[in-house]
Amino acid sequence: MEETTCRVCDAPVLEFADLGDQPTANGFLLPEEVAGEFRFRLAVGACTRCRLVQLVTVVPQELRYHAGYRYHASGSASHRDHFAADARHFLEAELTGPDPFIVEIGCNDGVMLGTIAAAGVRHLGVEPSGNVADIAREKGVRVLSAFFDEDTAAAVRAEHGPADVVFGANTICHIAHMDSVFRGLDKLLTPGGVFVFEEPYLETIVSGMAFDQIYDEHVFYFSVASVQAMAERFGFELVDAERIAMHGGEVRYTIARPGARVPSERLAALLAEEESAKLNEPATLAEFGRNVARIRDDLMTLLRQLRADGKRVVGYGAPGKSSTVTNYCGIGTDLVPFVCDSTPAKQGRLLPGSHLPVRPPADFADPYPDYALLFAWNHAEEIMAKEQAFREAGGKWIRFVPDVEVI
Ligand code: SAH
Ligand code: TMP
Ligand code: ZN
Secondary structure: OEOOEOOOOOOEEEEEEEEEEEOOOOOOEOHHHOOOOOOEEEEEEEEOOOOOEEEOEOOOHHHHOOOOOOOOHHHOHHHHHHHHHHHHHHHHHOOOOOOOEEEEEOOOOOOOHHHHHHOOOEEEEEOOOHHHHHHHHHOOOOEEOOOOOHHHHHHHHHHHOOEEEEEEEOOHHHOOOHHHHHHHHHHHEEEEEEEEEEEEOHHHHHHOOOHHHOOOOOOEEOOHHHHHHHHHHOOOEEEEEEEEOHHHOEEEEEEEOOOOOOOOHHHHHHHHHHHHOOOOOHHHHHHHHHHHHHHHHHHHHHHHHHHHOOOOEEEEOOOHHHHHHHHHHOOOOOOOOOEEOOOOOOOOOEOOOOOOEEEOHHHHHOOOOOEEEEOOHHHHHHHHHHOHHHHHOOOEEEEOOOOOEEO
16 A cells, blocks of 8 residues: 555655554444554655655545445535535536536535536436435435446446536545546546536645645645646646635636636636745645644643643544544543534544544533534634534633644
């Protein structure tokens, strides 16, 4: 599994952060499943040629995506709104010909395609995790249970014809076999079709110190420059890149066949911004690696101090990110006795690796802790609004990115 050459262009990869032995971030366990838990070394590096930031070791996809996949995309109001808006955009701007067709890679519980299905437009979700695929089907979404790759794309094309849009959100960076994905796109897309994907942005991760975005599922940490190089290498052209507010800051990329669309001005602007911020340079990434270690030390000092002062700290939200933080820092139940999360599929289970129990949000108020460690920091606004009574009762929030802070 260890890889020291780039998964896209085969040049050497230079490692810049090591987050230690980690489990799969969505591998929530029942107490009896603790023995024999899977672990691997979580480390990231950057390609010395195309600059693509990537995991050094990739966990096999079947260990990450299966019928027990715990991430449900419809879990927050902001995500539901965002993907409904995406769907409306596609309906208005791209799916306007006679009998248009859209494919989503990683449709999860149908958060985006539900709106397309309701509009009566031909669509197909490609989703390997059976449990979330079934939820999508209940919403009237058509789903193929498979991993997207060249063969899947050929099969979809044979059955449904070419696609006007292939979409992916928080999924493309999960797929290690990008060469096969692009060969599949070549087979599936219409001549004027687009591949649109929204993924965590390396700039947000680096400038916001969001090191908890690094976990087994996120194989790639895209920048506009590295996506442009990847598109070119596989015979396509990056024609647009737009910053969006999801997960603390992402980029929506649009890729087309060479010459099919005019590249946007905001794409050029973002490339220039990356250049002047030295985003893709080894020194920037090496500094990020040093800062990650500083945050760990600061957070552990605070949590140990609070315990010494007799304060109760509870975790809020059990996103995949919380696995990275708790395992990298070594946060156990002695410091944070449990984490509350609104996802029923996570409740009653243990956070992978660190084994903090996950409980329903109702347990948060029973009674309120002194401090809440905000693991789901990208939903801070929604959560703090919901939990106003906690603050009114004297409770305080702890954030750890970009710095450890009590608020
Ligand atoms: N699009 C949703 C879900 C993202 S979670 C959102 O943005 O919130 C990532 C999803 O991608 C999971 O449901 C996982 O099962 C799926 N996935 C992982 N590898 C895949 C692949 N090769 N092809 C299609 N889907 C994949
Ligand atoms: P995400 O950052 O990957 O979207 O995951 C957020 C996690 O936080 C998810 O498990 C749901 C949980 N959550 C709550 O428990 N309460 C909330 O109010 C919100 C918005 C999310
Ligand atoms: Zn490369």
